[in-house]
Amino acid sequence: MPRLSIDGVEIEVEKGTTVLEAARALRKDVPHYCWHPGLSVAGNCRICLVEVEGMRGVQISCNLPAADGMKVRTSSDAAVKARADVMELLLINHPLDCPICDQAGECKLQEYSFELGSGRSRFDVPKNHKRKAVEFSDRVVFDAERCIVCTRCVRFTKEITGTDELTVVQRGDRSEIDTAPGKSLTGNYQMNVVDICPVGALTSADFRFRSRVWFMEQTRTVCSSCSRGCNVLAGTRWNRVLRLVPAENAEVNRWWMCDRGRLDIREPAAEDRLAGARLMRGGVQVGVEPGEAVAALAAALAEARAAGGAGLFGLVSARLTTEEAWLARLLLRDHAGSPNLDLLPRTGEADGFLETADRNPNTEGVRAAGIAPAVGGFGLDGFRAAAEAGRVKWAVLVGEDLSGRPEDLAALAKVPFTAFIGSHDRGAAATATVVLPGATWAEKDGVLVNGDGRAQRIRPLVRCPGDARPESRILLDLLAAAGAAGAPDPSSSPAFLVKAMAAAVPALAGLTLGGLGERGAPLRGRTGVARVGTGVEV
Amino acid sequence: MSDRPGYRTVERPALTLADRLVFPAILKGMAITASHIFEKKVTMQYPEEKWTLPEYYRGVPSLVMDDENREKCVACSLCEFVCPPRAITIVPEERPGGGREEKQPAVFDIDMLRCIFCGYCEEVCPEEAIFMSKEYEVVGRSREEMVFHKDRLYEIGGVRKDPHRKWKNADDEARAQGRGHGHGPAQV
Ligand code: SF4
Ligand code: SF4
Ligand code: SF4
Ligand code: SF4
Ligand code: FES
Numbered sequence: 001m002p003r004l005s006i007d008g009v010e011i012e013v014e015k016g017t018t019v020l021e022a023a024r025a026l027r028k029d030v031p032h033y034c035w036h037p038g039l040s041v042a043g044n045c046r047i048c049l050v051e052v053e054g055m056r057g058v059q060i061s062c063n064l065p066a067a068d069g070m071k072v073r074t075s076s077d078a079a080v081k082a083r084a085d086v087m088e089l090l091l092i093n094h095p096l097d098c099p100i101c102d103q104a105g106e107c108k109l110q111e112y113s114f115e116l117g118s119g120r121s122r123f124d125v126p127k128n129h130k131r132k133a134v135e136f137s138d139r140v141v142f143d144a145e146r147c148i149v150c151t152r153c154v155r156f157t158k159e160i161t162g163t164d165e166l167t168v169v170q171r172g173d174r175s176e177i178d179t180a181p182g183k184s185l186t187g188n189y190q191m192n193v194v195d196i197c198p199v200g201a202l203t204s205a206d207f208r209f210r211s212r213v214w215f216m217e218q219t220r221t222v223c224s225s226c227s228r229g230c231n232v233l234a235g236t237r238w239n240r241v242l243r244l245v246p247a248e249n250a251e252v253n254r255w256w257m258c259d260r261g262r263l264d265i266r267e268p269a270a271e272d273r274l275a276g277a278r279l280m281r282g283g284v285q286v287g288v289e290p291g292e293a294v295a296a297l298a299a300a301l302a303e304a305r306a307a308g309g310a311g312l313f314g315l316v317s318a319r320l321t322t323e324e325a326w327l328a329r330l331l332l333r334d335h336a337g338s339p340n341l342d343l344l345p346r347t348g349e350a351d352g353f354l355e356t357a358d359r360n361p362n363t364e365g366v367r368a369a370g371i372a373p374a375v376g377g378f379g380l381d382g383f384r385a386a387a388e389a390g391r392v393k394w395a396v397l398v399g400e401d402l403s404g405r406p407e408d409l410a411a412l413a414k415v416p417f418t419a420f421i422g423s424h425d426r427g428a429a430a431t432a433t434v435v436l437p438g439a440t441w442a443e444k445d446g447v448l449v450n451g452d453g454r455a456q457r458i459r460p461l462v463r464c465p466g467d468a469r470p471e472s473r474i475l476l477d478l479l480a481a482a483g484a485a486g487a488p489d490p491s492s493s494p495a496f497l498v499k500a501m502a503a504a505v506p507a508l509a510g511l512t513l514g515g516l517g518e519r520g521a522p523l524r525g526r527t528g529v530a531r532v533g534t535g536v537e538v
Numbered sequence: 539m540s541d542r543p544g545y546r547t548v549e550r551p552a553l554t555l556a557d558r559l560v561f562p563a564i565l566k567g568m569a570i571t572a573s574h575i576f577e578k579k580v581t582m583q584y585p586e587e588k589w590t591l592p593e594y595y596r597g598v599p600s601l602v603m604d605d606e607n608r609e610k611c612v613a614c615s616l617c618e619f620v621c622p623p624r625a626i627t628i629v630p631e632e633r634p635g636g637g638r639e640e641k642q643p644a645v646f647d648i649d650m651l652r653c654i655f656c657g658y659c660e661e662v663c664p665e666e667a668i669f670m671s672k673e674y675e676v677v678g679r680s681r682e683e684m685v686f687h688k689d690r691l692y693e694i695g696g697v698r699k700d701p702h703r704k705w706k707n708a709d710d711e712a713r714a715q716g717r718g719h720g721h722g723p724a725q726v
Contacts, residue, residue, distance in 0.1 A: 098664070099614030099641075100640045126711045128715070129711055129712035129715050129717045130717060209613070209631060210630075212619070215615070215618075215619070
């Protein structure tokens with residue numbers, strides 16, 4: 001194993017490690033454009049120059065294997081001067097686009113220019129102009145003038161998606177990126193090129209001009225669009241989620257995420273969000289205080305409990321957090337005695353990369369919390385027949401409105417008492433006896449368990465509209481109103497809820513919210529790809 | 539009389555006869571007033587008459603059009619960022635027309651109840667699009683009225699000749715090189 005010194009600090013690295021990687025292991029960030037940890041080395045941008053004792057001139061550190069006894073200086077005068085020269089060359093034809101460029105504020109060209117550049121250009125000849133606002137697809141917009149031809153995007157389509165759609169055309173200072181004539185970028189991962197472009201040459205059509213990045217609050221959370229649970233950085237402003245970009249997590253999504261998940265940010269701000277509670281009175285729903293609706297539902301559950309619980313059906317969404325599912329189980333099964341609990345499966349096709357067949361983000365967690373038909377009970381499949389036969393007297397839907405499922409809605413119409421706790425005024429919300437406004441993934445703090453059994457924390461990004469609240473809060477109130485034995489206090493914090501759940505559910509033993517850290521942790525005893533956890537209490 | 543420590547008793551001055559009569563003092567005051575009638579007038583009949591403001595005067599911030607009637611602001615939002623009392627609200631949008639500016643403000647509001655007339659917005663603007671005007675009569679009958687929208691800000695700002703023509707020059711240069719805006723084949 002080679003042992004080298006970087007700026008006087010010794011480090012031993014695996015054979016084959018580059019000097020740039022060794023420097024990063026020491027938390028020295030050598031400037032780089034073309035190098036990306038998830039892509040092959042191209043070595044074309046030359047900004048990563050360092051000085052190595054005994055080697056002539058300066059060397060690019062991203063393509064220089066660390067060797068025994070090497071003495072590297074990352075910020076010697078010669079290295080810094082060489083980098084400043086590279087910057088000057090890169091900026092010869094660069095447009096003065098920062099005021100209109102979406103990358104501004106998170107642009108490496110700006111950063112290194114600020115560090116190394118001069119405020120003045122020594123070139124007074126007209127700049128070499130290129131195409132702007134070129135639609136590579138309906139999701140990705142390209143600006144050739146801003147491109148520094150680092151080929152990260154080209155390597156992404158070659159190495160990661162294998163679609164091989166982008167290439168460098170022309171030579172010298174006319175080089176730019178293009179698709180094949182008449183072709184466009186395709187597929188469910190194309191927007192990743194926007195993230196990896198170190199400058200503003202590739203921008204997202206969806207986010208374009210929506211907000212300058214420095215105004216957005218950036219929160220690390222988890223995508224809720226499939227059971228992969230890609231780690232994401234959510235950008236929010238004006239109480240809206242404006243953008244999701246992948247956050248690196250080697251155990252889950254590495255540096256990438258799919259476009260479907262990325263663009264799934266409209267629901268929290270949809271027009272038909274429920275903002276108030278409603279009660280059915282004389283055949284019409286009327287708006288009521290949430291407390292009144294909670295009392296009405298608690299009273300119905302008391303009846304169901306008195307009748308033994310067999311006539312009660314509970315549908316608990318696999319989009320809820322694990323704690324919410326557990327609270328729903330406490331209420332509907334442990335308290336009201338229903339053997340008929342189930343979740344609504346959502347499936348699609350697994351693409352072999354990130355997107356999984358299970359499009360619910362928390363099937364594992366919700367199942368672990370005990371949402372499944374008990375012996376003698378029925379699930380969603382059995383519900384229809386049972387409802388037709390008049391065996392279902394009460395139905396409680398938590399986080400699922402059954403919109404787009406006409407047969408289930410027809411069966412639901414046969415149930416005398418239905419309650420809907422959820423975020424949107426859709427499907428069952430229109431006919432339910434009790435409606436309580438809930439929250440979307442963007443408004444909750446809690447634990448999701450992905451398809452590999454990795455527990456990860458989602459965080460609240462925006463505020464709920466009106467009287468809407470996370471389902472956990474509503475369920476806690478219902479448990480209190482029902483007088484359920486052993487239920488957590490209604491004022492319990494998210495962290496306390498997780499602790500209480502972990503103490504009660506063996507499959508989730510040891511889980512704590514704090515222990516999940518930024519990157520989550522595999523549940524105890526789980527095997528799967530996600531084994532290398534951080535800070536797990538197991 | 540107090541003999542508390544730290545206190546000192548001051549003797550009242552004894553009043554003279556003239557003091558006690560009061561009228562001489564009134565007459566003296568009136569004489570001073572009357573003498574001013576013949577001096578040069580220094581008051582100004584505001585609002586009929588107004589000051590000539592110095593060049594450096596900072597009145598309400600305003601937006602300007604260039605001499606080709608184009609919105610100079612490209613909604614870079616730097617003024618919104620720098621504004622200490624957060625008086626500015628900008629919502630950017632795509633600019634139609636295919637020019638290099640690409641972006642413009644859909645909404646540009648300045649809350650004049652918040653504005654402290656510091657001039658930072660003018661200072662920071664990379665496009666020379668926002669200027670401190672000489673307008674200082676800011677009145678309104680409601681809070682909403684005190685939020686100046688884009689049209690009002692342009693009305694105050696008017697037109698300024700653009701000596702740089704940053705985007706236009708680049709557009710012209712590109713055209714001279716045979717390279718336009720938007721989709722097209724890569725360059726040869
Ligand atoms: S578009 Fe961006 S990622 Fe692609 S080569 Fe140009 S600068 Fe690099
Ligand atoms: S792969 Fe799944 S978790 Fe990842 S971004 Fe796509 S939908 Fe979200
Ligand atoms: S003058 Fe100062 S306070 Fe007023 S809008 Fe400009 S930056 Fe804000
Ligand atoms: S700084 Fe200038 S160009 Fe930028 S948003 Fe403000 S007025 Fe417009
Ligand atoms: S990062 Fe090393 S040459 Fe680009």
